[in-house]
Amino acid sequence: MARSSFEGEIPAEQIEVCPVTDAQNMIAGKWKIIILWHLRETRRFGELQRLVPGISKAILTSQLRELERDQMIHRQVYQEVPPKVEYSLAEAGLQFFPILEKMGEWGKKYGVRNK
Amino acid sequence: MARSSFEGEIPAEQIEVCPVTDAQNMIAGKWKIIILWHLRETRRFGELQRLVPGISKAILTSQLRELERDQMIHRQVYQEVPPKVEYSLAEAGLQFFPILEKMGEWGKKYGVRNK
DNA sequence: CCGCATCCTGGCCGATACTG
DNA sequence: CAGTATCGGCCAGGATGCGG
Numbered sequence: 001m002a003r004s005s006f007e008g009e010i011p012a013e014q015i016e017v018c019p020v021t022d023a024q025n026m027i028a029g030k031w032k033i034i035i036l037w038h039l040r041e042t043r044r045f046g047e048l049q050r051l052v053p054g055i056s057k058a059i060l061t062s063q064l065r066e067l068e069r070d071q072m073i074h075r076q077v078y079q080e081v082p083p084k085v086e087y088s089l090a091e092a093g094l095q096f097f098p099i100l101e102k103m104g105e106w107g108k109k110y111g112v113r114n115k
Numbered sequence: 116m117a118r119s120s121f122e123g124e125i126p127a128e129q130i131e132v133c134p135v136t137d138a139q140n141m142i143a144g145k146w147k148i149i150i151l152w153h154l155r156e157t158r159r160f161g162e163l164q165r166l167v168p169g170i171s172k173a174i175l176t177s178q179l180r181e182l183e184r185d186q187m188i189h190r191q192v193y194q195e196v197p198p199k200v201e202y203s204l205a206e207a208g209l210q211f212f213p214i215l216e217k218m219g220e221w222g223k224k225y226g227v228r229n230k
Numbered sequence: 231c232c233g234c235a236t237c238c239t240g241g242c243c244g245a246t247a248c249t250g
Numbered sequence: 251c252a253g254t255a256t257c258g259g260c261c262a263g264g265a266t267g268c269g270g
Contacts, residue, residue, distance in 0.1 A: 099221060110211070159251085173254080
């Protein structure tokens with residue numbers, strides 16, 4: 001998968017240039033959809049961990065970091081003791097929400113569990 | 116991750132009950148979106164391999180098999196020599212197409228490449 | 231209360247060669 | 251032309267324990 005020269009003869013990047021794939025990658029984490037869903041409302045870290053059954057702190061952290069890196073969510077730190085961190089949807093996340101709902105409707109009709 | 120008893124005490128399945136996640140999993144393969152995109156029109160196997168740059172026959176086969184298993188696409192075999200197989204969108208795939216387009220629009224605005 | 235560091239594992243993906 | 255067979259690498263995700 002290495003691109004040897006910067007003027008690579010193989011259009012490996014051409015694949016990444018698909019905006020749909022790009023979008024898909026941004027929600028591809030195992031828990032990201034559920035997290036985004038709960039972030040309709042502003043949530044604290046521990047609150048999220050309770051809302052998402054079965055996720056560990058480490059994984060929750062990594063998923064949140066990726067969502068933040070992709071500017072899907074916003075992270076607000078309150079400098080106080082005990083620590084307090086709030087997560088909420090950023091612009092990209094808000095705009096993605098209708099798509100999430102469409103996917104849900106589609107999933108109910110055609111999801112694998114209906115087979 | 117093993118559920119020991121068939122009456123597992125862990126609600127691992129509860130996670131899978133989200134229709135959105137369910138939908139996401141059905142298009143999660145590395146090449147599935149691009150394949151679905153090209154299947155707007157009916158395509159033959161070799162044609163797909165040419166249209167999707169960099170994919171091998173083995174991988175293309177596995178991705179197609181999964182899409183077929185999930186009833187996203189239809190596989191039509193013509194019993195003749197040389198062999199001929201045509202792939203096209205099934206109902207679920209057709210219905211998913213608008214979502215794909217929405218994701219594309221969103222990806223153009225908020226995709227990682229714009230950062 | 232919140233988050234990072236480390237180690238480990240399973241499954242997707244890939245290259246290559248062979249078949250009807 | 252349209253696939254299978256086989257071997258192997260890579261990495262997301264998971265468990266655990268430490269720190270501020």
